[in-house]
Amino acid sequence: MLRSMYSGIAGLKGFQTQLDVVGNNIANVNTSGYKKSRVAFQDMMSQTIAGASAPTDIRGGINAQQVGLGSQIGAIDVIHTQGNRQTTNRTLDLALEGDGMFIFASGTNDVAIDLADVNLSYTRAGNMYLDDANRIVNANGEYLVGADADGNPTVITIPPTASSFSIQGNGVVNYIDENNQTQVAGQIMLAKFSNPGGLEAIGANMYRSTVNDGMIGTNGIPTLITPESDGSASIVSGALEMSNVDLAEEFTDMIVAQRGFQANTRIITTSDEILQELVNLKR
Structure with a gap:
């Protein structure tokens, strides 16, 4: 299967978690003493196709060739700033x-x-x-x-x-x-x-x-x-x-998470179309 499909699935899971965190922040916008949370992403392990090589007397060095395998949740931080x-x-x-x-x-x-x-x-x-x-x-x-x-x-x-x-x-x-x-x-x-x-x-x-x-x-x-x-x-x-939740910031993060989720679904559907073309090679 295509690596891009699994990368898309990983992205969907990450943005779903971000939507969960944003939803909890908005639900607690009027909760006294509540401290908002945020999601930090990080890339997953990369697959090395070709390793790096050092320079020689007749040519320069070559960088490694790596393909990333998606993203994951790096941290869910609680922001303890002063509330109003x-x-x-x-x-x-x-x-x-x-x-x-x-x-x-x-x-x-x-x-x-x-x-x-x-x-x-x-x-x-x-x-x-x-x-x-x-x-x-x-x-x-x-x-x-x-x-x-x-x-x-x-x-x-x-x-x-x-x-x-x-x-x-x-x-x-x-x-x-x-x-x-x-x-x-x-x-x-x-x-x-x-x-x-x-x-x-x-x-x-x-x-x-x-x-x-x-x-x-x-x-x-x-x-x-x-x-x-x-x-x-x-x-x-x-x-x-009161809560330190900023609704303008949360709604912006919601839009970003929604668009990121949609973009990752496009990765999956595009990968599916490519697989369909491969299957149709044999008619």
Whole structure:
């Protein structure tokens, strides 16, 4: 069979994957904290018809003759750029301006957290809530990880007697007690990654650590970083970071993928016509 036919099939598979990625980006255009993905292609192994030869005393060198065998997916990258900020005026809606991610813990009901004994996940989506015990959780019921006055990991709890509470840019959660005095409930902490693209998406706006994410920490346990310190993000209360998807870019990529898909179908149909001519040589 013709090599071009198999190259066309490889191209169809690649552009179908690109359409899948573009479709997922568009579907999440209004998902808070969502980070868009992109597809990077690379060529496949080439078949060498003739090898290269070195120059001699009577003639110059000759380049190798190779025929490519199509394309393949080289990488599907997650682009962790800053998304636009949407104001909600809701205290427990938190947006991050800068580097870092919120840390959430599950698998425990204790206020004091041992990070080595809980399931940790990370996100840029800051839509938080209070549960029945007045602890700050996300939409999945996972606890927001903070620190107490001694810097130990803890679940931040707002006392039920508090008349109001607020969250500062450095993550400090203040509340007004029954004596109309300002008290500190805890401080929201962040995790940082030198390669956030290495995180594994697990759904529900959450990511899980991998061996290639460059986490700042040891043995898979993140170092708790104070917001607005060491180049980390500032927390903006009353706002959400929205998706970083650019619809104009996605629709352009969709058109490119569609035309690429169509071009590869032409390769297959043209190869089929050539094979038909070969079959018709014997009449």
